[in-house]
Every structure is written in structure tokens, then in C-alpha cells.
Amino acid sequence: GLLMALDVPQERGLGHLDQRYLDGLEVCRFPLLPFLAPLPLDWMYLLYTVMFLGALGIMLGCCYRLSCMAFLCPYWYLLLLDKTSWNNHSYLYGLLGFQLALLGADRYGSVDGLLRPQKRNAHVPLWNYALLRAQVFIVYFIAGLKKLDADWVGGFSMGTLARHWLFAPFRLVLSEELTSRLVVHGGGLVLDLSAGFLLFLDATRPLALVFVTYFHCMNSQLFSIGMFSYTMLATNGLFCRPEWPRGLVARCPRWLQAWLPSTKPPQPSPDCHYGGRRARGGLRPRQHLAAAFTILYVLEQLFLPYSHFITQGYNNWTNGLYGYSWDMMVHSRFHQHVKITYRDGLTGEVGYVKPGAFTQSRRWRDHADMLKQYSACLSRLLPRYNVSQPQIYFDVWVSINERFQQRLVDPRVDLVRAPWSPWTPTPWLLPLLVDLSPWRQRLQELEAQLDGHTETVFIADFPGLHLENFVSEDLGNTSLRVLRGQVLVELVEQQQNHSLQEGQGMQLPAGQYHKVHTVSPEPSCYMYLYVNTTALELEQNLTRLRELRERVRNGTEQSPLPPELRPLLGEAPPAGVPLDPLVSLFLRREQRQQRRERDSSLALRLQRFLRRKFFLFRRSALMTLIALRNLALGRPAPEQLAQEVAFASWR
Numbered sequence: 001g002l003l004m005a006l007d008v009p010q011e012r013g014l015g016h017l018d019q020r021y022l023d024g025l026e027v028c029r030f031p032l033l034p035f036l037a038p039l040p041l042d043w044m045y046l047l048y049t050v051m052f053l054g055a056l057g058i059m060l061g062c063c064y065r066l067s068c069m070a071f072l073c074p075y076w077y078l079l080l081l082d083k084t085s086w087n088n089h090s091y092l093y094g095l096l097g098f099q100l101a102l103l104g105a106d107r108y109g110s111v112d113g114l115l116r117p118q119k120r121n122a123h124v125p126l127w128n129y130a131l132l133r134a135q136v137f138i139v140y141f142i143a144g145l146k147k148l149d150a151d152w153v154g155g156f157s158m159g160t161l162a163r164h165w166l167f168a169p170f171r172l173v174l175s176e177e178l179t180s181r182l183v184v185h186g187g188g189l190v191l192d193l194s195a196g197f198l199l200f201l202d203a204t205r206p207l208a209l210v211f212v213t214y215f216h217c218m219n220s221q222l223f224s225i226g227m228f229s230y231t232m233l234a235t236n237g238l239f240c241r242p243e244w245p246r247g248l249v250a251r252c253p254r255w256l257q258a259w260l261p262s263t264k265p266p267q268p269s270p271d272c273h274y275g276g277r278r279a280r281g282g283l284r285p286r287q288h289l290a291a292a293f294t295i296l297y298v299l300e301q302l303f304l305p306y307s308h309f310i311t312q313g314y315n316n317w318t319n320g321l322y323g324y325s326w327d328m329m330v331h332s333r334f335h336q337h338v339k340i341t342y343r344d345g346l347t348g349e350v351g352y353v354k355p356g357a358f359t360q361s362r363r364w365r366d367h368a369d370m371l372k373q374y375s376a377c378l379s380r381l382l383p384r385y386n387v388s389q390p391q392i393y394f395d396v397w398v399s400i401n402e403r404f405q406q407r408l409v410d411p412r413v414d415l416v417r418a419p420w421s422p423w424t425p426t427p428w429l430l431p432l433l434v435d436l437s438p439w440r441q442r443l444q445e446l447e448a449q450l451d452g453h454t455e456t457v458f459i460a461d462f463p464g465l466h467l468e469n470f471v472s473e474d475l476g477n478t479s480l481r482v483l484r485g486q487v488l489v490e491l492v493e494q495q496q497n498h499s500l501q502e503g504q505g506m507q508l509p510a511g512q513y514h515k516v517h518t519v520s521p522e523p524s525c526y527m528y529l530y531v532n533t534t535a536l537e538l539e540q541n542l543t544r545l546r547e548l549r550e551r552v553r554n555g556t557e558q559s560p561l562p563p564e565l566r567p568l569l570g571e572a573p574p575a576g577v578p579l580d581p582l583v584s585l586f587l588r589r590e591q592r593q594q595r596r597e598r599d600s601s602l603a604l605r606l607q608r609f610l611r612r613k614f615f616l617f618r619r620s621a622l623m624t625l626i627a628l629r630n631l632a633l634g635r636p637a638p639e640q641l642a643q644e645v646a647f648a649s650w651r
Contacts, residue, residue: 026384028359028377030083030370038081042635045627047074058100061110068101083370084361086323088139089228095135095301096231102293103128104271108245109261121262123269125287127294129238134298136235137196139326142305144192146327151401152189155181156440157330159402166218188329191215199239209236223329313422316368316408317400317432336405336457337397338365342382343414345389353378353392365396368409368426375415392416397459402440404460404525406433411465433460433523439483446527453536457528458483459516466490466517473511476533480516481505485524488517500526538585545586615651622648 029038038044051074057067076094079086104124106112113120151157155177162171162180170179191211198208213233220229237244250263257263268274273287305326308319318331340353356362358381364370375392382390395411409415413428420426443458450456461467471478480489482500489498489506492513498506499519508514518524549568551557564580566573567587573579626644635641 026358026381028374028381029081030359030361030364030373032080032083036077036081042627042630045624046631047077049624049628050074051078058105061106061112064106064110064112065101068097072097072101082361083321083323083367084359084363086321087225088323088326088328089225089231091323092135092139092228093231096132099131099135103131104269107269108266118270121264121266123266123272124242125269125272125290127290129242131294131297132235132238133200134294135301136232136238137200138298138301139232140192140196142302142326143328144189144194146305146325146330147185147189147192149327149330150437152185152330155185156401157332158184159332161222164222166221199236205239212236311422312425313420314367314369315425316366316429321367321369322363331400332402333366334399334405335365335397336399337395339395339411340378341393341395341411342378342387343391343393344387345391347388349387351387353382366398366408368429369420369422371396371409372415372418372420375418379416390416399458400432402443404433404436404439404443404458406430406460406523407462407465430462436460436523436525439525450529454529454531456530458525459527460523460525461516461518462523463518463521466515468513468515470513471508471510471530474532474534475530476510478508478510478528478530479505480508481527481529483525483527485518485520485522485526487524487526488519490515490517538582541582542586542589545583619648 031037039047050070054067054070054072054074057063058071072094075097079090079094104122105128107119107122107124110119113122147153149157159180161167161184162176167179167183170183174182195208195212195215198204199212213236216229216232219225245261246263249257249260252260271286273283304324308315308325311320314320318327319325338355340355340357341350342353343350355365358377359374364374371394375394378392379390391414393411393413394409394415396408397405398408399405407430410428410430415428418428447456459467480500482502482504484502486502487500489500489508490496491498491509492515494509494512500506516526545565545568548557548561548565552561552569561568563574563577565583567579567583623645626641626648630636636644
């Protein structure tokens, strides 16, 4: 959401290439501070280049302080510019960048050490290690404390993760349910709570390094979390003795040691305080400040994950923005339905906006502050499409940690004019129905009773509200059953109303709208049961084709195949006979399965991974060069620029 590339409108589903969109005039953004705005596109690429050079300088220890600032300032600007990109990982990178700017991390194996003898192979103050170790410890320990949540302990946060192939060895001795509860949830809780302590102690550090390494390697395959797993693997070395790199270099061949950092003992540093023989007077003010800063920083990091009672406007069903609380993977969400309704303030005309219009993010669906920003943005953009003084209403249905699908916000409130403050609770946010949490076990039992072709959706709604739904023609066998409370089912086209009590149900007509009104004084709970008859018929036909081909191959099918089915045996269809669509779909599925089995080897997966990364870095480098050229020489004609972007995006 930070850069608007030329191919964004097509990806977003817009039917036209609007120059106003390319220039950033019709884009909804979600900055933390309202005055923050992105720079023009070419300047953003320049900013990324500066940040990349800063990161490179930090890695090499070249112009270290300047490199830290070159990385840190653009990074925090980009982080605060878009709340939808926030997570615990990006927040951690910003914290580590801030700490590195204060530390003496250019004393060993650095370019600055080659140029400045007083820095070369010099001692690093112990508070530098203490600060970094404390930060990593807090990441582990607070994440463990957050996992003491009842949903995580009960095994509802990552309910389906145990089906992943990485847990197949555990499923050999445990059921899928026990694997989820004991290995996924129980193991994650114990590791997060204990990892920081075990890494601190010399006696337990080797065992901790094994488990932590295994844990982060698994996470790199389970989740799309970028560099976080590898960053946490790199932090393991912080807990080892400071001299371990010298020991590693000392084991290398002598011809190689000449090109590696020194193995000699470090020289004294004026930044350090030495006791005993090397003592040079008392502590200096700078060292007092370093100690005070370390203590205050650690206390602030311990307080911040529990500071949500201050910023109550950012609290939703979960506390605060997802980014600085270390509640990683504790909450999983599934969105069943999102509807955005607008009403013309002058004519009263009602219409609908496609969810996600004018933005590329979906994070706004879960946060009241972003919904408020999104509604304000839509109110500015819709008048360009002949909607005067628009009123915006959101109807967001979401399930958190396998609960009922329920509304997040009140659909009757115009969010353009609704109040919101970061310091007070949001009045139009509907509460999470935690009283219905014990139903989750029963919901799992109800799902287990269904056959493989029947699907279900569990709904909970508030008194006085209603759900408007449409049953597709493909869903030929759809029924509604009340689990709790009382509802009134309104069949719109038939103009009929049906009152249903707990335990009652009814069949719903396909191809029609209906409304489910909650008329009981307490929230109602009900479930949809449906069968996708079109998909079921397709699967049955494909199964019959597969069985027919097997009978022909083993000789049990005596009658000859008709011409339109001959391609099942690898033969071309006769001239003038079109290929049957069902046979074509069957053959495509077979080809995909064969290709998947052929490409499942580790070597081929590694090759695909490296290929994706190559084209990613290729596009980044070419787009950066195009942006720098534009800044220096001006933008070329749109046709030439489009060709250059297409070449940069080529795979």
C-alpha cells in the first residue's frame, strides 16, 4: 500500500487505468499520524535506496552512525505511514534499528575498524549486550504470557495448523486433535515462556539453541512472515559468550584467517568502565546515562504490551493495534461477509461499494480506527462519482478463534459522522460474544456429524438486527436451523415470514434473498447447512471418468469409447469432433497432479524459491533505477514508461 505501481489497477479489479489513481489521488491510506503522506513514486524509490544503503552500511560497519540513521529514519517513516503493514515483526526490526544506532556494533570485523585504529578490535560495553538480550528475551517471554489466553490454551487459536505436513511425524503417534493441543499450542506456549531463560543460562543454552532453531525453521515453512524467523535465528548468537566469533575464526585454516577478523584479545575501549587494575577513575556521566537508559528502555518495553488501557480507541475484540503487543498467532480470523453501503445524503439513494475499493489492504476489516479512516476516505472520493454527502455503513462478519460468525460494528451507524478517539472506547463497536465461547466444542461436534459434501456456517447475531442473505442457484439444498434464541425468517420474493424457535429449522429457496431477524431478547445463534450441488455433480462426473479409464486400461470395459472420450487414453480427438469440456477439465487436473508430484522434490522446490527471489530482486533493482533516472532527467513518455515497467516485471 505504500507504492502505487502501474499495474495496480488491474490487480485491484478496476476496469480502467485512471491517472488519478496512479498519481495517488484516489487511494485510501491508513497512517498512524494524520499529517503523514507518502512522497511521489520516484522519491519513494529514492527513500528505499537510502534505507537499503543504510542497512548495507550497518552490515559492513561502514560509516556506522550515519548508516544507522539512513536506515532508521526512512524505516520508521514507512512504518508509521501505513498501519495495515504493522505486525510484531516489523515493529521489532524498528526497535533493533533504534538500538543499533546507540550501540558500538562496529568494533569487530568492520570497515570503520580498518579505517580508525581506536575502534579496531575494541571492547564493547556490557550494556550493549544487555539491551539486545533483554529485547529478545521480552519478545519470547511476553509472547508466552500472551499465549496463556484461554483460546490458545484450549487449542482454538491455530486449530487447523496440525494438518500441515511438518506435523506428520507427530500424527504417527498422536491424533490430529492431540497434536494441535499438545504440540502446536502446548509446545508453543512452553517454548515461548522458557526460551529466554534457557538461552541466558550456560548449562541449558545448548539445548535451548536446538529447540529454538527447530522452532524458527518450522515457522519459516508454516507462515509467510518474511525474514522474522531468520532474524530470530541470528539473535541466538547474542546469548553466547562474546568471544565466540574469535573461536570460530581460530578454527579456520591459516590462509583463510588472513582475510578474516582478528583472533587477538580486544583492546581497551574508552567507552567501557574497568574494575581492578584497569580502572581509570569512577563512572563518567555518559556511562551513568547508558545505565539509566537501559533500565528505562527495558521497563518501557515491559509496560507497552499492557498499555492498552490508555489507548482504548485502538482496542477491538483484541487489545491495541496488532504490532507491539507480542501476541503472535494468538488470534485467527475468518471473514464470512463484508458489505459496504452508501447513502446519498441529498437524494437518499442507496448503493454498495466493493470491499477493498481504493485500497490494497484487508487489515481495515478488523480495526475500528481503520474503518473510521476508510469511511472518511470514501466520503471524500464518492462525490467524484455523483454521490453527494455520502453516508457510509459497514457490515463486517468475522469469526475469531473458531467462534460463531458475528458482526464487528453496528451496521446502523454512519461511520463518517460517528465519533472516534484514541483515548476512549469506540461506542459503535459491537462486543465479542464471549458467553458463546463454550459452544465451540459443540460446533466441532456438529461439523463432525456432516457428510463430506455438506458445508455449514454458524451465525450469532444481536437483538434488533437482521442478516440479509442470498442463496445461490448452485446451493440446491440449503436449510437454516436455530441453535439458540428466536429468529424471524423473511422470504423477500414470496413475502412470507417464518418464526423459528430453538431447535427448529426450515428449507430456504435457492436463487432468492431472505432476511433473518433476531427477535429474542438475547443474541440468537443459528446455522446454515448447504450442499453445492453443482460442485458435487462435477466431482461425481470426474470420478466416473476416472473409473471408466481404469476399466478400459485393465480390459474390463468391453464396449468401445465414443470419439469424444478417446482423449482419456491419450489419443487426439477425431477431426471435426470437439473436445468435451468435462474431459478437458479432467485432463487438466491430471496434468496438474502429475506436475505437482514431479516438482515436489527438495531440489526443485529450492530452485523455484531461488527463481522467485531472483525476479523479485531484479524487479526491485530495475524499478529503482527507473525512479532515479526519472528524478535526474524527468519522466519519459507514458508509453516508454509502461514498456520499462513491463520489462522490469517480466518473469
